[in-house]
Amino acid sequence: RRCNLTACSSKFVLSQVHPMWQEPLAIPGGDRQSPIDIVERKSVFDSKLKPLVTNYDPKTCQQIWNNGYSFLVEYDDTTDKSTLKGGPLQDQFRLCQFHFHWGECNSWGSEHTVDRRLFPAELHLVHWNADKYNLFEEAVVEDNGLAVIGVFLKIGKRHEGLQKLVDALPVIRHKDSVVEFTKFDPACLLPPNIDDYWTYHGSLTTPPLTEAVTWIVMKQHIEVSHDQLAVFRSLLFTAAEEEVQKSMVNNFRGTQPLRGRTVRSSFT
Ligand SMILES: NS(=O)(=O)c1ccc(NCc2ccco2)c([N+](=O)[O-])c1
Numbered sequence: 001r002r003c004n005l006t007a008c009s010s011k012f013v014l015s016q017v018h019p020m021w022q023e024p025l026a027i028p029g030g031d032r033q034s035p036i037d038i039v040e041r042k043s044v045f046d047s048k049l050k051p052l053v054t055n056y057d058p059k060t061c062q063q064i065w066n067n068g069y070s071f072l073v074e075y076d077d078t079t080d081k082s083t084l085k086g087g088p089l090q091d092q093f094r095l096c097q098f099h100f101h102w103g104e105c106n107s108w109g110s111e112h113t114v115d116r117r118l119f120p121a122e123l124h125l126v127h128w129n130a131d132k133y134n135l136f137e138e139a140v141v142e143d144n145g146l147a148v149i150g151v152f153l154k155i156g157k158r159h160e161g162l163q164k165l166v167d168a169l170p171v172i173r174h175k176d177s178v179v180e181f182t183k184f185d186p187a188c189l190l191p192p193n194i195d196d197y198w199t200y201h202g203s204l205t206t207p208p209l210t211e212a213v214t215w216i217v218m219k220q221h222i223e224v225s226h227d228q229l230a231v232f233r234s235l236l237f238t239a240a241e242e243e244v245q246k247s248m249v250n251n252f253r254g255t256q257p258l259r260g261r262t263v264r265s266s267f268t
């Protein structure tokens with residue numbers, strides 16, 4: 001579905017936008033799926049939530065690649081050099097990668113929504129519990145295995161830190177293309193205030209959809225320019241040799257039932 005002016009209005013019924021993959025019929029357990037709509041007035045302030053402590057070493061940045069769902073910036077997670085702790089977390093988690101989800105136009109693209117409000121894109125910084133497990137693959141099936149920081153993107157001024165990443169995208173246009181990417185500090189993608197967040201227990205938002213994630217969704221968004229986000233849309237879902245090339249857009253999952261979960265907030 002091409003995005004034209006009328007279709008792009010935020011009133012446009014989202015169900016007509018084709019998500020990137022068919023939802024599986026049965027999901028294991030399936031009562032703590034992600035993403036969700038965060039209803040601000042139903043979130044519960046928890047004074048026991050501590051400030052988040054990120055400690056990222058840009059030297060652990062290794063590569064950027066197109067996995068056919070999104071583009072990922074991967075970090076060396078064989079040592080405790082880039083870590084996340086504090087907030088709702090009991091253990092220390094290691095950064096393994098970050099990636100984004102976005103729409104075909106600026107009216108939608110995020111996975112989480114806030115009071116049904118959609119953002120043009122969402123950043124996910126993925127970490128795994130290195131106090132309890134030895135590998136990401138082990139942690140991804142455990143309910144305290146992963147911690148993902150979600151940051152909403154809004155269209156505004158150009159994000160200087162993001163530009164290095166945007167400049168690398170044309171080189172990884174096709175699925176399975178990889179390029180070396182070093183010395184990128186993911187902290188530059190966090191909003192100024194990381195003390196205000198919502199947190200809840202959920203899942204990966206793409207297969208295998210395992211319910212292993214402590215989600216930490218930032219209240220404050222970051223701004224990127226219209227042109228920077230347009231470069232995200234120049235990526236392709238398809239590999240170079242495929243006949244029909246498909247633009248990598250709308251790579252987000254729709255919101256899932258809350259199933260009685262409580263969303264806690266670190267702020268009043
Ligand atoms: N959108 S997300 O942050 O929830 C997310 C989804 C899938 C995967 N991975 C998919 C996967 C395959 C085998 C094990 O894991 C990841 N991740 O790996 O960080 C993150």
Ligand SMILES: [Zn+2]
Nearest residue numbers: 099101124205
């Ligand atoms: Zn994601």
